[in-house]
Amino acid sequence: MALTANDSDYQVYAMADGEVVSIMDNFWAGTDAVLVKHGDLYVLYGEIKYNETIFVGATVSQGQTIGNTPFNTDKSNGNPAMLHLEISTGGFRSNNIDTSFAQYLPAMR
Secondary structure (H helix, E strand, C coil), X not given: CCCCCCCCCCEEECCCCEEEEXXXXXXXXXXXXXXXXXXXXXXXXXXXXXXXXXXXXXXXXXXXXEEECCCCCCHHHCCCCCXXXXXXXXXXXXXXXXXHHHHHCCCCC
16 A cells, blocks of 8 residues: 555655565555565565555665555554564564664664
8 A cells, every 4th residue: 555645754764775575565453564675684664654666576775765654553552653673584574583784774863
């Protein structure tokens, strides 16, 4: 599902150059997820709405906007907007988390 004018303004940016390998519509509570392969690592950007430039096979550049964090439809926790982030060496939902990738995270502003 693509972004609309009513979605939140919290942008989600690619951590590094990479390739979109999967898109999961309706990942959680009305939000989507994008799986990007950044070199040897996979990053799942979840609970987002991806933008129209994101599709399987697309290349992304570090700092490129992937989408935004809309409010989800889960009323039990106040339907917050958040980023669900998974980083692994083995693809989606692997237990092989590689914390060395943290060096590529942008500094908090």
